[in-house]
Amino acid sequence: MMRADLRPSLVQTDPRRAERTAARKPVAPRPAFHDMASRVGTLERAPVFYTFAEGALRALARRVRRVRVAVGELVVAQGEPGDTLFFIERGRCRMVVEKPASLVTVAVLTEGDFFGEGAAILGKPQQASVYAQTECYLLALDRQSLTAVMTGREDGSMHELRWFAEQRFNLFADTTVQATWGQLLQEATVVGVYSPKGGAGGTCISMNLVGSLSRRYPGEVLLLDLDFPYSHSALLAGLIPSSCLARMDQVPQESFEEVLLSAVLYDSAGPMILPGALQPEEADAVTPELVTRAIAVLRKTFRYIVVDLGVTITDATLALFDLTQHVVLVTAPELSAVKSAADAIDIFKQLGTPDDRLTVVLNHRSIKPAVTKSAVERSLKRPVDIEIEFDGTRPEQAAVDGAILSLTNPKSEMTRGVEALAAQLDRIHARPKAGKDLPALVGAVKAEQPE
Amino acid sequence: MKGPVPAFRRYQVGVRTAKMRRRLQDLASGKVTESQVTLEESGVDVAGVIDEVTRGLRADSMPVQRLVTWFWNSGAIDHLADRLESRSIPVRIAAAHTVGALHLYEAVWYLEPLLASRDRHVSDASARALGRIGGTHSATALMRGIQRRGTNRRLVAELARSAPDQFIESAISEAAKPGVRPALALAAGLRRRRTATSQLIRLVQRGSMRERVISCRALGWIGATIAIPLLIEALNDRNWKLRMSATKALGALRARESVQELRQLMIDRNPRVRRAAQQALLRIEAGRGA
Numbered sequence: 139m140m141r142a143d144l145r146p147s148l149v150q151t152d153p154r155r156a157e158r159t160a161a162r163k164p165v166a167p168r169p170a171f172h173d174m175a176s177r178v179g180t181l182e183r184a185p186v187f188y189t190f191a192e193g194a195l196r197a198l199a200r201r202v203r204r205v206r207v208a209v210g211e212l213v214v215a216q217g218e219p220g221d222t223l224f225f226i227e228r229g230r231c232r233m234v235v236e237k238p239a240s241l242v243t244v245a246v247l248t249e250g251d252f253f254g255e256g257a258a259i260l261g262k263p264q265q266a267s268v269y270a271q272t273e274c275y276l277l278a279l280d281r282q283s284l285t286a287v288m289t290g291r292e293d294g295s296m297h298e299l300r301w302f303a304e305q306r307f308n309l310f311a312d313t314t315v316q317a318t319w320g321q322l323l324q325e326a327t328v329v330g331v332y333s334p335k336g337g338a339g340g341t342c343i344s345m346n347l348v349g350s351l352s353r354r355y356p357g358e359v360l361l362l363d364l365d366f367p368y369s370h371s372a373l374l375a376g377l378i379p380s381s382c383l384a385r386m387d388q389v390p391q392e393s394f395e396e397v398l399l400s401a402v403l404y405d406s407a408g409p410m411i412l413p414g415a416l417q418p419e420e421a422d423a424v425t426p427e428l429v430t431r432a433i434a435v436l437r438k439t440f441r442y443i444v445v446d447l448g449v450t451i452t453d454a455t456l457a458l459f460d461l462t463q464h465v466v467l468v469t470a471p472e473l474s475a476v477k478s479a480a481d482a483i484d485i486f487k488q489l490g491t492p493d494d495r496l497t498v499v500l501n502h503r504s505i506k507p508a509v510t511k512s513a514v515e516r517s518l519k520r521p522v523d524i525e526i527e528f529d530g531t532r533p534e535q536a537a538v539d540g541a542i543l544s545l546t547n548p549k550s551e552m553t554r555g556v557e558a559l560a561a562q563l564d565r566i567h568a569r570p571k572a573g574k575d576l577p578a579l580v581g582a583v584k585a586e587q588p589e
Numbered sequence: 590m591k592g593p594v595p596a597f598r599r600y601q602v603g604v605r606t607a608k609m610r611r612r613l614q615d616l617a618s619g620k621v622t623e624s625q626v627t628l629e630e631s632g633v634d635v636a637g638v639i640d641e642v643t644r645g646l647r648a649d650s651m652p653v654q655r656l657v658t659w660f661w662n663s664g665a666i667d668h669l670a671d672r673l674e675s676r677s678i679p680v681r682i683a684a685a686h687t688v689g690a691l692h693l694y695e696a697v698w699y700l701e702p703l704l705a706s707r708d709r710h711v712s713d714a715s716a717r718a719l720g721r722i723g724g725t726h727s728a729t730a731l732m733r734g735i736q737r738r739g740t741n742r743r744l745v746a747e748l749a750r751s752a753p754d755q756f757i758e759s760a761i762s763e764a765a766k767p768g769v770r771p772a773l774a775l776a777a778g779l780r781r782r783r784t785a786t787s788q789l790i791r792l793v794q795r796g797s798m799r800e801r802v803i804s805c806r807a808l809g810w811i812g813a814t815i816a817i818p819l820l821i822e823a824l825n826d827r828n829w830k831l832r833m834s835a836t837k838a839l840g841a842l843r844a845r846e847s848v849q850e851l852r853q854l855m856i857d858r859n860p861r862v863r864r865a866a867q868q869a870l871l872r873i874e875a876g877r878g879a
């Protein structure tokens with residue numbers, strides 16, 4: 139009846155029956171030569187198939203399905219069941235572990251890599267979500283095709299495949315647990331405030347957001363000013379800085395934490411500020427390594443770290459995007475600002491920032507905006523999350539007075555806007571309560587570990 | 590029928606069924622490699638017994654593999670193929686049921702023509718078997734069936750069941766399959782997979798009216814909160830079906846931000862939309878309480 143080459147391994151082929159089978163075999167579509175060569179090439183590169191015989195690889199290559207995934211799209215979702223192994227033929231994917239209040243990139247997968255083996259081979263839920271970082275061409279091999287090919291072979295390949303899948307599953311399970319450490323250890327949530335166009339009010343909003351958050355959590359909120367080359371947050375808050383992050387470059391590891399924390403400026407009303415650089419030429423000293431080191435230290439000390447990322451995207455800024463749990467994009471209702479914001483959203487999508495971790499703030503800098511809110515939303519292809527109405531000269535006056543509006547004037551539009559933003563951040567990044575939620579979270583993490 | 594003769598026959602069938610179940614269980618557990626199982630045991634629902642033995646097992650599990658091996662070795666698989674092509678409707682249905690229970694991937698090519706059968710029971714049995722077997726070929730066969738016969742509940746449900754990861758998602762995106770898109774959107778919703786969210790959102794924005802209506806519901810089933818602004822926008826559409834579908838989806842999503850718009854729909858000119866809005870508000874209220 140059915141195809142002789144697909145029979146299970148224990149079958150002793152009867153030549154008479156094989157002839158009969160061949161005569162009735164339906165015609166299956168076969169890929170073209172160059173397509174087949176490309177498929178085999180991709181499968182060969184995957185370490186999971188190193189030990190496979192060429193015949194098995196060809197049989198698998200005939201059965202794979204090519205899938206095109208657009209930039210930023212979700213390929214597999216964490217926690218959902220799955221039945222397909224994906225091999226990256228072209229493009230780049232980002233594997234992230236999603237835990238409430240944190241999102242950790244555990245791997246960036248490129249051509250020749252594969253994912254989905256835990257679900258497809260072991261039948262377990264997906265360990266991590268995978269997003270396409272660029273346009274991707276994937277080869278999808280479903281469980282049924284794999285079983286159909288592999289059960290006809292007695293070379294132990296299936297056993298090795300399972301063993302390999304278990305190894306990878308355990309490795310990622312460890313990484314998943316590590317990804318939740320920040321939450322278990324009650325580390326800070328890092329919020330990046332980015333304004334792709336100067337004059338949109340990014341610094342003002344980050345300053346007032348810190349004020350609003352520090353009213354909720356006095357002494358637990360820090361503003362890290364990376365708005366280079368001129369970091370003026372301390373000045374706007376009426377504080378006089380004596381040191382900055384850039385000067386920590388040569389500090390030895392053992393005294394790094396102490397020196398870094400001593401550079402933090404304390405405002406009597408609650409917020410704290412760490413300037414990135416005091417002189418424009420010092421900005422170059424803020425390297426991605428220094429930023430990573432500093433954030434690792436500061437996360438243990440604070441509840442929220444708000445980073446003013448300024449306008450330009452530097453290596454340090456990019457390093458920080460990887461460390462942020464939330465990005466606030468500030469734009470003004472002006473043509474150039476909206477266009478820049480739309481481009482920035484595309485970049486965030488490429489970086490794999492999920493939509494719920496990106497907040498768009500529309501800051502009105504004039505009484506009558508040139509571009510309406512609906513037009514802004516159309517250009518951005520997403521809704522504006524928070525709108526800050528025109529606040530007159532209050533922000534400028536507050537800067538002159540060295541005051542933070544969200545602490546001094548609860549009725550101002552700026553305060554209303556940042557209060558809404560702080561409430562949203564609190565809702566998304568709520569910490570587990572020590573007595574109630576934390577044991578449940580620890581339990582959940584333990585349950586996810588392999589037996 | 591009552592009386593001693595039918596009762597005795599029932600008893601005989603019961604004994605034969607139990608005997609067959611025992612034999613199949615022995616084969617599946619590996620106790621024996623040879624057995625006297627025949628597919629035409631008088632009065633016994635062989636397919637039902639095989640289904641009972643393999644229920645809940647995966648295609649690559651050892652018990653299923655052992656049974657399949659026995660079918661290949663004994664030549665019973667050829668009888669199955671003959672029975673799939675039989676003229677008798679009950680025989681074809683039983684054969685489809687059996688290949689489904691055995692997860693016989695190689696049988697997909699034989700099941701596909703049965704989807705076009707004029708007898709609904711045969712096509713349903715074939716669709717069920719394809720759904721149970723799963724994989725790319727089964728899903729493709731079901732999709733072709735939908736293209737030929739139009740959106741059919743059984744076919745869509747089995748497509749949702751059989752489609753491997755990213756199958757529905759990529760099929761929705763393919764321009765070559767516009768006619769089958771509503772069924773695919775429905776299947777994506779039934780699967781409740783987050784991976785189809787962006788494709789469904791695109792259908793709501795740019796699809797035909799039918800695609801938009803179905804995609805709205807599917808987004809609600811998936812729990813795609815990201816689509817809430819789009820669904821709120823759809824509440825103002827001229828088409829009552831779209832308004833109703835978006836209303837139901839917002840209710841399923843417990844979207845508090847849509848309460849005001851839903852209240853406005855309580856005075857909608859269409860009674861079904863009004864009822865849906867009322868239900869959605871109740872669901873949102875219940876969600877708030879929880």
